[in-house]
Amino acid sequence: MATSAEPSSSLSFTSSSHMSNGSNISHETLPSLEAMSLNKLSANLDQLLVGSSCDYSDADVIVEGTRVGVHRCILAARSGFFHDLFKKDKGVSEKGGGKPKYCLEDLLPYGSVGYEAFLVLLSYVYTGKLKPSPMEVSTCVDNICPHDSCRPAINFAVELMYASSIFQMPELVSPFQRRLLNFVGKALVEDVIPILVVAFHCQLSQLFAQCVDRVARSDLEIVSLEKELPHEVVENIKVLRGKSQCSDKDNTESVDPLREKRIRRIHKALDSDDVELVKLLLTESEITLDDANALHYAAAYCDPKVVNEVLGLGLADVNLQNSRGYTVLHIAAMRKEPSIIVSLLTKGACASDLTSDGQSAVSICRRLTRPKDYHAKMEQGQETNKDRICIDVLEREMRRNPMAPNASISSQTMADDLHMRLLYLENRVAFARLFFPSEAKLAMDIAHAETTSEFARLAAASKSSSGNFREVDLNETPIVQKKRLFSRMEALMKTVEMGRRYFPHCSEVLDKFMEDDLPEMLYLEKGTTEEQKIKRMRYMELKDDVQKAFNKDKAEFDRVGLSSSSSSSSQKDGVKQRARKV
Structure with missing residues (x-):
């Protein structure tokens, strides 16, 4: 959901015969006046949240240990949930008659809502506008x-x-x-x-x-x-x-019920932290720890001491890949438990092993970690920053042994995942070229991507509706295909990263467009009359967002002595032509 367009700064008055009740304001002016009033109201209410000089809140909501001051009358008016809550529950007041408190965790029937997400929703409740997601x-x-x-x-x-x-x-x-x-x-x-x-x-x-x-x-x-x-x-x-499976009987593998039962027993013994029982179960059947993927299971779901005990048996391959191509270290990286990662590396786990779709343990860990968690500073006596420790340990191990084995795309599913990611990246770069032509070109120059074969293909595909990056070369081996796809993805990702670094406001507009507006903007003429009206309003807001982002980035460049220019008219014309085509 995007912020509404800025209202007109002037009002038009007329002596036209289209007057009502003697008013001097024309019917055409009323919508502008209403929009101006709503925007002013929204800005005023926003000050209740962001203004630090005065606190008029009458209750606190505790979110992840942090107090958030709220105004119960506003929340009750805008949300049926809070209306019912405040009606029946007066909250817990502190000694001395302080403001009532509500713990968000206690209000939710399941799951959790973090501090930043709560602030985004709270801002919408007050202002009617949804802020961008905090990076x-x-x-x-x-x-x-x-x-x-x-x-x-x-x-x-x-x-x-x-x-x-x-x-x-x-x-x-x-x-x-x-x-x-x-x-x-x-x-x-x-x-x-x-x-x-x-x-x-x-x-x-x-x-x-x-x-x-x-x-x-x-x-x-x-x-x-x-x-x-x-x-x-x-x-x-x-x-x-x-x-x-019934519709594809030829490809259905037979499942041995007894084998599955014995594997489940091993998993249950691990759940009970009973490694002695695991040893007993191994002696009673021909099932091995590797057959049961016992190390994978323990690394994902069991206490770290259980993982150590299973490793201590010396009966499991620490670099074994499961049916999905994940090693035990990959699973441990997904869990982000430093002690398990260190134990596995000590026993010979290879940090450079790749999954079938080209991920290493450290890349898995990075893509699961938020900047807030990675850069969090721990006070003395607090728990250590596990997110950063995991990444640092794996990065050190990669530097110690940088030689990574060849990984091939082993299944059509993994290839499809790569193609989906490539499609998103190519669409993003294409729309960046449309909305911000000069900025996109500069980002590609900084990334040294303009001359790559990947962007040559992209340019050719964008000029021809028949361009298809998924065309198959029958003489291309899986390893060559993997290298081509990953080379192409790396060039696209590098360009996107350069865009984020040097054109943050333009990148935010693209983020919002790709997440929420792309499907709608491609079909402006489809839907009911009301839906078309909403889409066109959003289209006008998008043009305004594009211009504002361009101006903000340009102003920052001017401040730091960088030169950047882009034709405002070419941006608007490009967006307009795109809308007409679709």
């Missing part, structure tokens, strides 16, 4: 990540979706559901799990159906799904997988 909690610390579907971006959108649903703000549920739907198609399948959980709890049928379909078609193991999803959701996924 420190909605991006990761991987420098080449486009932040279009990394876990922090998904988690923050999930928090906003959850809060909108719980706080009974239906006008926000629709755009946030659309944002999450956009994630489902391009995120790693394990990152779809939190979206599936919120869709289930918030009863979002369309989002739920797409998430279940994506997970059912994936190679995520049932044991993992049972750990992370509600029982009825897992059953739903099993039914879909059963139907798929």
Whole structure:
């Protein structure tokens, strides 16, 4: 949801015969006056949140240990949830008659909403405008990540979706559901799990159906799904997988029920921290620790001391890959537990091993870590910064042994994930060229990407509607295909990163456009009359956002002595031509 366009700075008065009740203001002026009044009201209410000189709040909401002052009359008027809450619950007052307190964690039936997400929703309640997602909690610390579907971006959108649903703000549920739907198609399948959980709890049928379909078609193991999803959701996924297997009997592998039962017993023994029982189960059957992926399971779900005890048995391959191509160290990186990572490295785990889609343990860790967590300063006596420790340990190990083995794209699923990410990056760079032609060119020059074959293909594809980066060369080996795709992705990511670094305001506009507006802007003429009207209003706001972002970045360049120029008219004409074409 974007901020509304700035109102006109002047009012027109006329002596036209179109007057009502003797007023001197024309009917044409009334909407402008109303818009001006609403914007002024919004700005005034915003001061209640951002103004530090005076605190008029009459209650505190405790979010992640931080007090947030709120005005119960505003929250009750804007949210049915808070209306009911304040009506029946007067809150917990401090000694001496202080303001009543409400702990957000106690108000939520399940899940959690972080401090930054609560502030974004609170700002919307007061002003009617949705602020951009704070970068420190909605991006990761991987420098080449486009932040279009990394876990922090998904988690923050999930928090906003959850809060909108719980706080009974239906006008926000629709755009946030659309944002999450956009994630489902391009995120790693394990990152779809939190979206599936919120869709289930918030009863979002369309989002739920797409998430279940994506997970059912994936190679995520049932044991993992049972750990992370509600029982009825897992059953739903099993039914879909059963139907798929029935329709493809030739590719169905036979499952040995006895073998599966014995593997489950080993997992249950690990859950009980009983490694002695694990040893006993191994002697009673031909199942090995590697057959049961016992180290993978322990690294994901068990206490670190259990992982150490299993490693101490000396019966498991520390660099074993599971059916999805993940080693135990990859799983430990996803959990971000330093003691497990160190134990694995001590026992010979290879930090340079790659997953089937080209991720190392440290890149997995980076893409799961928010800048807020990575840069958090720990006070004396507080728990150490685990996020930073994990990344630092893995980076040191990579520097010690930088030789990474060749990794090939082993399945069509992984290739599809790469193609989805490439499609997003190519679209983003293409729209950057459209909205901010000079800035996009400069970002590509800084990234030394203009002369690469990847951008030569991109330029050719953009000139021809038949351009298709997924064309298959039958003589191309999987390893050559992998190198080509990753080379292309690296060039695109580097350009996006340069754009973020040198043109932050322009990049914010592109972030918002790619997340929320791209599907709508491509079909301005479709939908009901009212829907078309809303789309055109958003289109006008987008043009205004483009111009403002350009002016802000240009002003910053002027301050630091950098020269940058871009034709304002070419931006507007480009956006206008694009809208006409679609």
